[in-house]
Amino acid sequence: MPAKTIAIAADHAGRPLKAELVRALEGHGYRVIDLGTSGDDSVDYPDFAEALAQALEQNKAGQGVLVCGSGIGMSIAANRHRAIRAALCRDVESARLARQHNDANVLVLGGRVTPTAEARACLDAFLTTPFEGGRHARRVAKLA
């Protein structure tokens, strides 16, 4: 796996924001595995969360991004997997905390509730903020 490979997936409601985030990631030099959806048809978010979780579990990517309308469905589905720590974020502070405290490996965004500029700022914080470890490492271990 290349060091900077990231997987991304969305349902129909998250697809427009996904397209923006793919461009942002490629601009940052990431190799992006886009797992869809690619069309306008209505699809089921759990199918796309499942595909992304498998990509991380199989080490095809080190981190992931998921987008649906509110982010809630993707967050529930992805966190069914013990290897996944998926953080639904609405602002930069949440994205930073998700990395610092929760060592999140998947960023979840709501395409219908988060403006593109805010979503890109969340992505930047998610990509660049290190995990703090310490007492947080004990808590993260309990999620495994």
Next chain:
Amino acid sequence: MPAKTIAIAADHAGRPLKAELVRALEGHGYRVIDLGTSGDDSVDYPDFAEALAQALEQNKAGQGVLVCGSGIGMSIAANRHRAIRAALCRDVESARLARQHNDANVLVLGGRVTPTAEARACLDAFLTTPFEGGRHARRVAKLA
């Protein structure tokens, strides 16, 4: 189980908001199972998410509320359980969508990021909004 029994739990960062929400729930006529934490000591959020998930799995309560600092840790931990659909909400619109589209049975709030009045409004929307069913039922079934 009485019809209107709800379980609630928080870590130290979520405890002040939990106290407000217990009062609100009791004001709405709910019987509240408060699973802690009850002191100021630093505790691990996964332990409290686990206790709440078990209370729902054992039918001791029909719904639940979880609070930590950002809501992210509780959301990850609770959604490890297939019987739990835990929705991290920042506003009333999210709380409404969590019920309408995701049939969420646990509301997750961030005690350090959501003001008390907004949290109470999220709680009210969570308690009073019905699940829409239809295409959403097919998606929710895939989370089980």
